Amino acid sequence: MKLLKKSINLFFASSILFAGSVTAQGNPAQMRSVNFSKVQISDKFWSPRIQTVTSVTIPVCIEQTEVITPRIRNFEKVARKQGEKHEGIYYDDSDVYKALEAIAYSLKNHPDAKLEAKADEWIDKIAAAQLPDGYLNTYYTLTGLDKRWTDMEKHEDYNAGHLIEAAVAYYNTTGKRKLLDVAIRVADNIDSTFRLANRNWVSGHEEIELALVKLYKATGKQKYLDLADWYLQQRGHGYGKGAIWTNKEMGEKYCQDDVPVKDQTQIEGHAVRAMYLYTGAADVGAAKHDPGYLKSMRTVWEDVVFRNMYITGGIGSSGSNEGFSTDYDLPNKNAYCETCASVGMVLWNERMNLLTGNAQYVDVLEKSLYNGALDGLSLSGDTFFYGNPLASDEDNQRSKWFGTACCPSNIARLVESLGNYIYASSDQAIWVNLFVSSSTSIPLKKATVQIRQESNYPWEGVIRLTVDPSSKIAFPLHIRIPGWANNEPAPGSTYQFTDRVDSTVSLSLNGKPVKYTLKDGYAIVNGQWKKGDVVTLTLPMPVRMVKATDSIKMNRNKIALQRGPLMYCVERFGKDQEQSFVIPEQVAFNTSFDKELLNGVVVLKAEVPFLMPADNGKSIKTEQGTLTAIPYYSWANRGHSQMDVWLPTRISSIDVKASKDDK
Amino acid sequence: MKLLKKSINLFFASSILFAGSVTAQGNPAQMRSVNFSKVQISDKFWSPRIQTVTSVTIPVCIEQTEVITPRIRNFEKVARKQGEKHEGIYYDDSDVYKALEAIAYSLKNHPDAKLEAKADEWIDKIAAAQLPDGYLNTYYTLTGLDKRWTDMEKHEDYNAGHLIEAAVAYYNTTGKRKLLDVAIRVADNIDSTFRLANRNWVSGHEEIELALVKLYKATGKQKYLDLADWYLQQRGHGYGKGAIWTNKEMGEKYCQDDVPVKDQTQIEGHAVRAMYLYTGAADVGAAKHDPGYLKSMRTVWEDVVFRNMYITGGIGSSGSNEGFSTDYDLPNKNAYCETCASVGMVLWNERMNLLTGNAQYVDVLEKSLYNGALDGLSLSGDTFFYGNPLASDEDNQRSKWFGTACCPSNIARLVESLGNYIYASSDQAIWVNLFVSSSTSIPLKKATVQIRQESNYPWEGVIRLTVDPSSKIAFPLHIRIPGWANNEPAPGSTYQFTDRVDSTVSLSLNGKPVKYTLKDGYAIVNGQWKKGDVVTLTLPMPVRMVKATDSIKMNRNKIALQRGPLMYCVERFGKDQEQSFVIPEQVAFNTSFDKELLNGVVVLKAEVPFLMPADNGKSIKTEQGTLTAIPYYSWANRGHSQMDVWLPTRISSIDVKASKDDK
Incomplete structure (x- = not known):
């Protein structure tokens, strides 16, 4: 098993300085992603998709949430206090929050007073449903508050996590604090109920961990980071024993609760829960400089990517547990590959990239984004796949909505926040991770560096980067060289091209070959940058045939086709x-x-x-x-x-x- | 659409007296089935199967119910009154009762003191879990009695129905009244809670109706028959609106609650619920001489058999609702065909036969019994199919047990009570419905008629019936001539043999051709019977190819093979x-x-x-x-x-x- 990404082989080898492999302690460069709100996308591939999510998908989510299904009505019922019945499922609140989060991103991309008024109206209803002690959950408030926090599977903290994510997003877009204050009270209520009360609790569906890190970053309050870490540390000590999921075939494995997070080595159980857990663990590991989380997440990542990932970047092959079975059990027709799990792969791999500085994680992110996740949304933007199989007998069609409706708003918020994944920076350097026509402005040392990216990606492989510093400045520009451009369809030996081709990756500065270093999947151009410098990356785009490792029995005597x-x-x-x-x-x-x-x-x-x-x-x-x-x-x-x-x-x-x- | 069974065409047409088709008012002959306890089976095909159920399947049911799953433990917890939690699903009590019913039948077939002691032990535990007012349900007693009878889907009366069936069966076998008295108190509690209190209620999963008719017959108390009728009459008036099933895609149709029972014309919704409803409706119709039920059940039966039944006698093509979709939608690989639905087909068709005197119902009963139902049980007796598809990609194997474990004990009780379906009698006549080597003794007028049946059915078509009256007696002996013996693989035109063959059905008395009438699918021999008379029926057993009606798109360009x-x-x-x-x-x-x-x-x-x-x-x-x-x-x-x-x-x-x- 090949554990580390191979160094890349370019035509002009003389210009390459091999810088070795990933450091064990993570990335000392302290990469931060450039927030989507700072990135203007003008891409032939993505811009129409973002527009469709804004004009079609989000209105569908609103109509489903508000009119067709009782999701908003549950909040209204709580506020009315007339003993009305809860309708729907106990995790339905989260769909309201995820739709709000998507709206928040959309408002940043396309300001829209009417849509913002709708969001404010929802936020008023949500706020009105919060209890004086901060507790906010329509299911338990309507069915019996005496039962709250008695069943770890009932998604109370999952709902809270999505509330926090929506609140932070809406605050970042609009500056309005109302939902953020609601979220803070929810988080404080949870903190005092559990962490500060020394009461053990395992969240049945992870999500709140990554959300609390966002709250920590938005408020600067350490206690939310500590609470996120506390949630992580609750797992794997038997505190979840007797919870509903221990009745299932997999026991604690179903919710990644059989082993402490830092000791986990294998992906198991429910795929979306796993993804959100790993994202949260990477977040806490980064914020707390805790190498224990990085170490376990690296090992688990290898287990996911080398043995349990589809060539589409989808994961979770088994519909029965919405998750994992055995290594290399990757059936095509029966693939589950939930859209939300591919969204989770994007989130987790972004964090792993920022934590390690290694582009192999972006290779996987890109694979999941363009294939497993994007497949969840129809071209028209109004129908959705819950599962994304790799083969079908004519019986798969996207649906208008789902009883469990996690996927539509999840793909909506991902597409609207695509800008998050394109650029990263540190105090010293800039990274280009995805090839999406766009521009951004990055403060660096005493200057501001404008980056403009133009391409017809993914259809064509020529990417033109214009670097416009406000004043002359020296910094290393890291440009990701995708693994597939150098004969590696996926990290590891799970999938291989049937033939190796000479790589034709080329890099030029202002029309002339440029000297650069290749490290961790990035071409690093150490330049003295001045206004109007143009770096041109040319990626080879031949049609490649992929073979799966023989261990994936379902794919024996088969090939897949990949281009870019x-x-x-x-x-x-x-x-x-x-x-x-x-x-x-x-x-x-x-x-x-x-x-x-x-x-x-x-x-x-x-x-x-x-x-x-x-x-x-x-x-x-x-x-x-x-x-x-x-x-x-x-x-x-x-x-x-x-x-x-x-x-x-x-x-x-x-x-x-x-x-x-x-x- | 051919609505009535075709008259049969025999070689020696001279002996035939055509008696016309089914009467509209049902069967004036007042057929009663001969109880299995009066029938001694000694059949090469069935006896080993009954033995396997006794020695393997019932022990498996006991172990699963008592040791591996918490079904019995729930009763113990109720009795202990220590606030312990309910485990499992709200309908799990019914599996205990169905296992007990199978044990009761088994004890009649094979007396076994140890097994009877186990049954008595269970009955003590069940009795100890009954509340002073008669209510008996471990789920609500352990999770909150304040919620009892608030959710029509929660199978409270379904559980009660299976308790009553078990109680009547155990009383009939052993004469012990303890469980019967428990069941009587349960029925009285339900009667006073609903019917006598004029409180509307629709049973979410039918079953109690047919059970109450059994209780009426066991006790002679009219009120149980009235309660069964009341349950039937509650349906179709909107009383179930707001119940959980109205949230499902099908609304009230899912539980056959959209139309009053007597107005129903089509099968819809959940297949097993439908079967138990129809069985109960036929029972009440027969006991109350109410032609309304017979009329609707005839129409619904045609809808089932002519448009919605698999060639195996299985029904319920859709896994998503465990029931029906559209006419002729009968996919093979995705066939659901729950074992319990085929058991239900046996129960319902028996009642329809007794109600009408028409053998077409036994044709369907026999088809469901030998194919769709029997398939649910492995040859070894220790594994089970929940669904019985007509095609498989290697991915179907019988399971040791199920979370929802209705099927194992259902097939067990059916096989143990097979004797119920072989003979019927009235005050004037005797019917032979199934060809199973066996003997029985039927009181008729002032005599007792011993019938002994010998054959190697279903492998061979020669059936030898020895008639031994205690004294010379004249009566009509009705011998079923299966539809398939005369070019009709199933009633109606759904399935047809690819070629008609000349029928070679023959009937002889003491070796000589005998004069008989053919009516409603029976050859009627009006004899002056004396000791040692032997009637020999010879059924043709060629291999036949069956074609489905073109409306079943999935079966176009295909044939099925049938023999006997x-x-x-x-x-x-x-x-x-x-x-x-x-x-x-x-x-x-x-x-x-x-x-x-x-x-x-x-x-x-x-x-x-x-x-x-x-x-x-x-x-x-x-x-x-x-x-x-x-x-x-x-x-x-x-x-x-x-x-x-x-x-x-x-x-x-x-x-x-x-x-x-x-x-």
């Missing part, structure tokens, strides 16, 4: 594509941008043998035809169809279908 | 069978009894073309090979394998599998 960060898939539309096919060993895919198709995508085409029934319906003939592959994120936007990410290169057996409706 | 009452399926064991195949139009299946295979089964074999990968794995070749089919009930007893009941006659498309673990 995008995974591709085959839907069965069109005459030829209705039939089965086999990918020959030697096959050339050509690429073309089809602006009419699926809001504009690069399609991959190749001539391959198709297998189809002979005219008498009794035997199978082979005929050459054209196979078309589309980006994975864009499937299921044209109606029902069979879909496959992993494509057969060899037939081991066949299933005969006697009719179209054979099922 | 048994449906067959193909598992993919053996060299040839690992591959796909196509059934040619003209194909001859030969039959042979393999005593080593699956506890002894008749297998069907034919030479057919198999489709398999060419050696290079890139194309498909056709090779002739031997296809082997086994009885459907016996699949999944040799390990994991693909399985299909419906076999392709034509290829519409193929799915390529690249590896064995492709999924």
Whole structure:
């Protein structure tokens, strides 16, 4: 098992200074992400998507939350105090908060007085539902306060966590404190109920840990960081024994409560809970300079990425526990790959990147973002996948909403806050992590550095970075060189390209090759920067075939198609594509941008043998035809169809279908 | 749509007197089933199965109920009154009662002092958990009695119904009244809480209706029949509005509460609930001579059997609501077909037969019994199917137990009480419904008639009936002529044999052709019976190919194999069978009894073309090979394998599998 990201091999090797691998103690550079509010995105790929979330997805979330389902009504009922019944599920409050968080980001991207008034109206209703002692939870307030904090699975602190995240986001966008003050009282109430009272408690669904770190950063109050750390430290000591999840097949593993967080080495249980836990652990580890969390999170990350991650960056293969089964058990059709888990992968990998300074985490972040997460949202923005399988028998379609509706607002808040993941900086340096056309302004030493990024990524690999310092300044500019650009479709040996190609990554400054260091997945250009300097990165964008490690039995005799960060898939539309096919060993895919198709995508085409029934319906003939592959994120936007990410290169057996409706 | 069973066409037509179709008012003959306790079974097919249930399945149910799961412990906790927590689900009490009912039947078949002592021990624990007012429910007694009878979905009367059934069964076997007295107090408590208090209430999961009719028959007390009728009449008036099930997609339909029972025309919602409702409605209709129930149950039955029943007699195609979707939506791989629903089909069709005197109901009963229900139990008796699909991708195996464990004890009590379904009688006549080697003694007029039945059914079609009256007596002996023996695989036109064959049904008395009438699916021999008379029925047992109506899209271009009452399926064991195949139009299946295979089964074999990968794995070749089919009930007893009941006659498309673990 290859544990560390390989050093990259460039054409002009003379310019490279190998700087060794990740340090054991994390990144001494103290990277901070550049907040999305400081980043103006003007990207052909992402800008229309952000606009769709603003104009379609968020209104859908509002209508579902307020009109179609009783989520807002529960808050109103609490305020009315007329003994009305709670409707829905005990974690429904969190959907209100996640929608508010998405609205907060959207208001930053696209100020909108009417939308802000709606948010204020919700916030008034939320505030009116808070009890004098700070407790805020419509389920227990309406069904019996005597039972509050008696069942660790009932998501009370999960709801509180999403409230805090929404409050911090809304405060950051609008400067309005009302929801933040509500959140502070909620956090204080929890703090006095548990940590300060020495009462043990394991949160059944992690989320509050990362939220409390945000509250700590927003308020500067150490106690919220301490409470986050306290939540982490409660796990793995048996305090959760007897909680509802111990009745389940997996016991404490289901909620990552069988082992203390710092001793955890393997991902287990419910995938979204795991992601939020790891994100919180990385946050607390960074804020408290605690190497124990970093150490365990590194080990767990390897377990996730090397043995339990789909090629789409999705995780959580098992629907029965919404989580993990055994290493390399990655079925395609039955893949669960919850949208929220891919959102969680983005969050966690961002933290791991900031904590270590290593770009391998951004490689995974990018993979999850462009594939596993983005797939959760339809192109039209109004329907959603809860699970994101890698193969389908025509039976998967996005839904308008879900009983458990965690995913829609989660993908909405992710897309609206995409700007968070593009740039990072420290007191000494700047990092470019994602290739999204955008500009930002970063204070550095005594100057301010404007960075403007232009590209047609992910369709094309040329990225133009204009560096505009307010005054001449020397600093290292770190530009991520994606693993896939150097023959590594995913960190580790889980997935490999079928052939190695000479890398054509190139980097120039003002049109001339530039000297740089390669370290931890970044090309580091140590320049004396002046106004108008242009760095051009050219990433190779050939169509690559990926093979999975033999341990993933489901993918034996199959390949997947990758181009840039995008995974591709085959839907069965069109005459030829209705039939089965086999990918020959030697096959050339050509690429073309089809602006009419699926809001504009690069399609991959190749001539391959198709297998189809002979005219008498009794035997199978082979005929050459054209196979078309589309980006994975864009499937299921044209109606029902069979879909496959992993494509057969060899037939081991066949299933005969006697009719179209054979099922 | 053919609504009435076709009259049967025999060779010796001269002997036939056509008696017309079913009467609108039901059966004036007042058939009663002969209780299983009066029937001694000595059958090569069934006796070993009953023995397995006694020696394996019932001990498994006891161990699961008492040791592995907390079902019995909940009763103990109630009795201890120490504020202990309820464990498990609110309907778990019912599993204790169903196991007790199975034990009661088993004790009749195989007296066993140790087992009876265990039952008495359980009964003591149950009795100790009854409250002074008669209420008995461990869930509410342990979680808060203030909430009892507030949620119609919480199965309080479902549990009570199974308690009553167990109590009546145990009393009938042992004569011990303790549990019966408990049940009487439970029923009286319910009666005073609702019917006598004029309080409306809809039972969320029907079951108590049929149970109360049993209590009425055991005690002779009219009020229990009235309460059963009251329960039926509560449905369909909106009294269930606001109950938990109105939150579900289907609203009141889910629990058959959208329309009054007598106005129901279609099956809908949850299959098991529907079956128990219909059984109860037929029971009350019979006991109260109320034609309203018969009328609606006839119409609903046609909807079930003509448009919503699998060829296995299974029902309830949809896993999401454990019930029904749209007419003819009968997917094979995704078939839910809960074992309990097939048990329910046996119960309901027995009642419909007794109510109408028509054998078409026994045709369906026999189909559900030998196929959909029996499939729920492994040959070893210690593992169970909850759902019984008609096709499988190797991923279905019987389980040792279930969280919701309704099926194991349900199939156990059905097999132990098989004797109930073999014979029926009235004051004037005797009916033979099932062909199971057995003997019984039926009081008729002033005589007692011994009937002895011998056959090797379902493997062979010769049934020998010895009639031994205590004195010479004239009475009509009704012998069921199965629909399948005359070209009708299921009532209605849902399923048809691909070719009609001349029927070779023959009936002889003491070796000579006998004159008889054919009416409502019965051959009626009006004899002057004397000791030692032997009636021999010979049913044709060719292998028949069945086609489904074109409306069942999933079965287009497919056939199923049937022989006698048994449906067959193909598992993919053996060299040839690992591959796909196509059934040619003209194909001859030969039959042979393999005593080593699956506890002894008749297998069907034919030479057919198999489709398999060419050696290079890139194309498909056709090779002739031997296809082997086994009885459907016996699949999944040799390990994991693909399985299909419906076999392709034509290829519409193929799915390529690249590896064995492709999924």
